[in-house]
Amino acid sequence: xxxxxxxxxxxxxxxxxxxxxxxxxxxxxxxxxxxxxxxxxxxxxxxxxxxxxxxxxxxxxxxxxxxxxxxxxxxxxxxxxxxxxxxxxxxxxxxxxxxxxxxxxxxxxxxxxxxxxxxxxxxxxxxxxxxxxxxxxxxxxxxxxxxxxx
Numbered sequence: 001x002x003x004x005x006x007x008x009x010x011x012x013x014x015x016x017x018x019x020x021x022x023x024x025x026x027x028x029x030x031x032x033x034x035x036x037x038x039x040x041x042x043x044x045x046x047x048x049x050x051x052x053x054x055x056x057x058x059x060x061x062x063x064x065x066x067x068x069x070x071x072x073x074x075x076x077x078x079x080x081x082x083x084x085x086x087x088x089x090x091x092x093x094x095x096x097x098x099x100x101x102x103x104x105x106x107x108x109x110x111x112x113x114x115x116x117x118x119x120x121x122x123x124x125x126x127x128x129x130x131x132x133x134x135x136x137x138x139x140x141x142x143x144x145x146x147x148x149x150x
Contacts, residue, residue, distance in 0.1 A: 027097070027100075028093075028097065031093050031096050031100075032093055034093075034096065035089055035092050035093045035096065036053060036089055040052045040053070040089060052086075052088050052089055053071065053085050053086060053089060054070050054071050054085060055084055055085025055086075055088070056074065056081040056082060056084065056085060056086075057082040057084065058074060058079050058080070058081055059079075059080040059081060059082055060079065061077075061079055062074065062076075062077035062078030062079035062080075063077055063078045064077040064078075066079065071083060071085075071086075122136060123135065123136055124136055125138075127141040127143065127144065127146065127148070128146075128148075129141065129144050129146045130143050130144040130146070132144075134148075
């Protein structure tokens with residue numbers, strides 16, 4: 001059983017998938033940081049100094065009643081919150097990841113199209129009288145001796 005598992009795990013596709021998952025997780029962390037640390041602060045500044053990570057609605061007060069200064073303070077007090085600011089951050093992260101995947105797939109499709117074999121120019125043609133193949137530059141059929149138009 002261990003031998004079979006080892007054979008399965010060492011297949012190329014399984015290893016490729018594992019590498020893809022690891023790189024995807026690392027890419028997700030980078031995109032998350034990009035959104036929360038670089039994109040959202042300027043957006044928040046433009047929208048009147050709004051910190052999207054602190055946008056929430058208190059559904060039920062915690063042990064200490066509000067108002068709470070931040071989402072962390074509300075959660076520490078045990079309040080039940082609806083964190084729509086974090087949801088907005090995650091939506092933006094998703095859009096960035098989807099756009100990056102779109103660009104990657106688009107570039108791969110371009111490379112595939114370039115790699116496709118372009119059909120070669122024909123080197124022969126068919127004689128319209130005896131239907132044998134003759135060189136494309138021939139002016140007379142070698143089989144039926146018919147004079148051909150260019």
